[in-house]
Amino acid sequence: MSRSPVASHEAQQTKKATASGWIGSVLEYYDFFIYATAASLIFPQLFFPSSNPQVAIVASLATYGVGYVARPIGAFFLGHWGDTHGRKQVLVLCMFLMGFSTVAVGLLPTYDQVGLLAPTLLVLLRLVQGFAVAGEISGASSMILEHAPVGRRGYFASFALQGVQAGQILAAAVFLPLAHFLPAQDFNTWGWRIPFLLSFVVIIVGWVIRREVDETPIFAEESQAGQVVRAPIVQAITQSWPNMLRVVCMALMNVIPVVTTVFGAAYAVQAGYGIGFDKDVYLWIPVLGNCLAVVVIPMVGNLSDRIGRRPPIILGALGAGLLSFGYLYAISIKNVPLAMLMSLLMWGLVYQGYNAVFPSFYPEMFPARTRVSAMAISQNLGTLVTALLPALFAAVAPPGSANIPMTVGAITLGICVLASLAAWSSRETFRIPSKDLGLPEARPLDAAEYERLRQEALRKA
Numbered sequence: 001m002s003r004s005p006v007a008s009h010e011a012q013q014t015k016k017a018t019a020s021g022w023i024g025s026v027l028e029y030y031d032f033f034i035y036a037t038a039a040s041l042i043f044p045q046l047f048f049p050s051s052n053p054q055v056a057i058v059a060s061l062a063t064y065g066v067g068y069v070a071r072p073i074g075a076f077f078l079g080h081w082g083d084t085h086g087r088k089q090v091l092v093l094c095m096f097l098m099g100f101s102t103v104a105v106g107l108l109p110t111y112d113q114v115g116l117l118a119p120t121l122l123v124l125l126r127l128v129q130g131f132a133v134a135g136e137i138s139g140a141s142s143m144i145l146e147h148a149p150v151g152r153r154g155y156f157a158s159f160a161l162q163g164v165q166a167g168q169i170l171a172a173a174v175f176l177p178l179a180h181f182l183p184a185q186d187f188n189t190w191g192w193r194i195p196f197l198l199s200f201v202v203i204i205v206g207w208v209i210r211r212e213v214d215e216t217p218i219f220a221e222e223s224q225a226g227q228v229v230r231a232p233i234v235q236a237i238t239q240s241w242p243n244m245l246r247v248v249c250m251a252l253m254n255v256i257p258v259v260t261t262v263f264g265a266a267y268a269v270q271a272g273y274g275i276g277f278d279k280d281v282y283l284w285i286p287v288l289g290n291c292l293a294v295v296v297i298p299m300v301g302n303l304s305d306r307i308g309r310r311p312p313i314i315l316g317a318l319g320a321g322l323l324s325f326g327y328l329y330a331i332s333i334k335n336v337p338l339a340m341l342m343s344l345l346m347w348g349l350v351y352q353g354y355n356a357v358f359p360s361f362y363p364e365m366f367p368a369r370t371r372v373s374a375m376a377i378s379q380n381l382g383t384l385v386t387a388l389l390p391a392l393f394a395a396v397a398p399p400g401s402a403n404i405p406m407t408v409g410a411i412t413l414g415i416c417v418l419a420s421l422a423a424w425s426s427r428e429t430f431r432i433p434s435k436d437l438g439l440p441e442a443r444p445l446d447a448a449e450y451e452r453l454r455q456e457a458l459r460k461a
Contacts, residue, residue: 010149011460013214017147018156020213021140024091025163026170027202028136031102032129033171034195035067036262037283041179041269042192046110047119066123068380068387070130075376076233078135082372083232086215086223087143090135090372095210097132099203101125106196137164138376141359146216146368150434150445151305151454157360158301165293165355168261172287174198179283218368218434229369233377236370240438243365244378249422250313250362251382253354255415256320258386259327260347261286263393263408268331268339281336285343292348293355300356305454308430309361313423316353320346321416328405354419364429367438386415 082090105125111118140160148156174195182191215223222228229235236244264285268277304312323346330339366374393411397404429437431450436442445453 010147013217014144014147014149014152014156017144017213017216018159020091020209021144022159022163022166023209024095024140024206025136025160026167027206028094028098028133029164029167030170031098031167031199031202032067032133033168033261034174034199035102035105035126035129037171037175037265038192038195039262041175041265042188043122045188046192047108047122048111067126067130067133068384070127071134071380071387072377072384074131074134075138075380076373077131079138079373079376080233082135082139082142082376083370084228084230086219087139087146087372088210088213088215090139091143091213092207092210094132094135094139095206096203097128098136099199099206101128101132102196102199102202106193106199134380135372135376137161137359138363138372138379141375142363142371143213143216145360145363146218146434148434149453149457149460150431151450152457153364153434154304154309154357154360154430155298155302157363158297158304158356160359161355162294162297165290165297169287169290169294171195172283172290176283176287222369227369232370232373236366236374236377240366240370240374243426243438244374246422246426247362247365247375247378248382250317250354250358250419250426251379252386252415253317253320253351253358253419254383254386255389255412256324256347256351258389259324259393259408259412260289260343262390264327264331266390266394267328267404277331277334277336285340286347288340289343289347292344293352296349296352297356300352301360304357304360305430308428309357309364310423310426310428312353312357313361314353314420316350316355316357317416317420317423319350319353321413323350324412325405325409328409332405361426361429364432364437365426371438 078090078094081093102125105122108121108125109118137160140163141157144157144160145153178187178191178194219228265282268282268285300312323342327339327342327346330342362375362379363371389411393408396411397407401407428444431444431447432442433445444450
């Protein structure tokens, strides 16, 4: 039996919105993570005084955290914009801000050239990056979720995070040949700038893709009916603050990518720690983990449509926290194969129980009128805390300190336990109809009806 024109159009819009969210996340997080990589590998030598390597490492990792300081500010502005002007508009704005600020980083002078002006400009541009990225995941997740059918929201929304992992792969893939083939002096002089300047492509490709995306039906209906909330932030805080607090705590799971790609890189590569991993060798660790994550994420998203959102998040949080000890221990004994294996388990596999599910779980916790604001603010407040962790780790476990894996691992596990408790206390959302999401009186569909709708959505796809 052929599908009706309406059903065919809805299926096409779901796929189109998902593709836009995926590609947009790739482009945005390519920009964001090339900075994270550079902050760990080369910025300590280029933008800070070189007389004290320990101080340079801490200062460079602190600039990484500065980007997250700007994220709550960006979340307030961009969340408001997404709930009052539409999901599409906020995503285009995020893309332009991120693209131009990243290109500008590639044009910066170094500390040896202009002194303290260099780290000052670096911090300012990092603030713009953090401001821009604050609206990306909440906007993309809301757009995909509002286009997706009941029974498939977890699967389709997971592609927003698959795009994030793909962006990290692309970021490291650009650095790998440069770090491997260029002489160290050339790489530190001009080679590191190439990944940042290539972000000009982000601006062009992102604009071409996102201008073709339709606004979500839910926001379009509210806009036409004059029901758009004028102050979505106020309404979100007054009506949804318990769920916002839960999201803040669950967003602390960002500690795992911090351990993997930021502190782990500094611990393995920077001379002050004395581990001595080659830069191009270490870069393969997060690349391989992300390659596995790209495969795992849609599988976990699909699983969450069958068993719920909470179980994968809780298991992913606790498992990744425990595996962080093994990952840091592998680095401490300079065992590259073991470090790669632990990264695959912690980052590529177990962590994705959380990472693949939160793009559906978070927006499902809030009503459509305040969805982008509530998710953006609470998620970015949580990640702000974890953004300060690289500098904290470097301070409590500086070069030369004893038992760094136990110290950093214990902090990581404690944070993961808190995130899992927040998920456990949350209401399950996967069987609630899309129009009722975020409403206190919403009732989930019974299991049989939900499964019927899920199978119907699978046939339409």
